[in-house]
Amino acid sequence: MLRFGEFKTKAGRLSPYFFNAGLFNDGAKLGRLAEFYAHRLLDAKLEFDMLFGPAYKGITLAAAVSIELARLGKNVPYAYNRKEAKDHGEGGTLVGAPVQGRVLIIDDVISAGTSVRESIAMIQAAGATPCGVAIALDRQEKATENGNDAPYSAVQWVERQLGLPVCAIATLTDLLQYLQSGSDAQLGTHFASVAAYRDRYGV
Ligand SMILES: O=P(O)(O)OC[C@H]1O[C@H](OP(=O)(O)OP(=O)(O)O)[C@H](O)[C@@H]1O
Numbered sequence: 763m764l765r766f767g768e769f770k771t772k773a774g775r776l777s778p779y780f781f782n783a784g785l786f787n788d789g790a791k792l793g794r795l796a797e798f799y800a801h802r803l804l805d806a807k808l809e810f811d812m813l814f815g816p817a818y819k820g821i822t823l824a825a826a827v828s829i830e831l832a833r834l835g836k837n838v839p840y841a842y843n844r845k846e847a848k849d850h851g852e853g854g855t856l857v858g859a860p861v862q863g864r865v866l867i868i869d870d871v872i873s874a875g876t877s878v879r880e881s882i883a884m885i886q887a888a889g890a891t892p893c894g895v896a897i898a899l900d901r902q903e904k905a906t907e908n909g910n911d912a913p914y915s916a917v918q919w920v921e922r923q924l925g926l927p928v929c930a931i932a933t934l935t936d937l938l939q940y941l942q943s944g945s946d947a948q949l950g951t952h953f954a955s956v957a958a959y960r961d962r963y964g965v
Pocket residue numbers: 772773816817818819820869870871872873874875876877878916
């Protein structure tokens with residue numbers, strides 16, 4: 763799921779690593795990932811009425827986490843958006859349960875914060891209240907603000923400016939510790955480039 767090489771992020775940064783949640787591409791892998799999200803959420807004792815998964819990768823994540831939460835005794839509705847509005851049938855951009863009450867965003871990664879800002883705006887536009895965010899990886903990168911790098915990360919912005927909790931299963935710090943640990947000599951060869959990226963874009 764984690765790849766090393768050269769990847770352009772949504773914010774246009776050239777990253778030596780990339781977390782590809784699209785590679786949780788069978789039932790066992792996606793189900794296992796959903797277990798991590800669900801346990802992380804239950805441990806954090808976050809209160810929420812429903813889940814929202816931003817397109818595209820957040821869609822399967824929200825669906826899988828809702829199934830796992832139901833299995834653990836917490837059955838909540840979920841919704842997601844379309845990136846392109848549909849102009850026939852039911853129309854619109856929101857799909858699934860009505861977006862209402864306290865809404866928890868489920869996404870894969872937060873980098874510079876564009877996606878999470880968009881999700882918050884969609885939830886508020888529907889008249890609901892964003893109440894937190896769950897992600898697999900916090901890349902601990904500078905947020906972008908009007909196209910410029912901010913001195914705080916996107917997760918810090920969500921937590922400090924908006925007062926919303928963010929639950930991450932793993933962080934860039936965890937990744938760097940793993941790369942440096944010597945557990946996998948081949949993966950360890952990527953430590954220097956990832957550390958250099960953190961020096962440039964990290965907080
Ligand atoms: O914090 P940010 O700088 O916004 O970057 C992280 C976002 O980028 C990706 O979304 P994207 O829309 O690129 O991909 P997807 O359609 O594959 O989900 C990813 O799924 C996160 O939502």
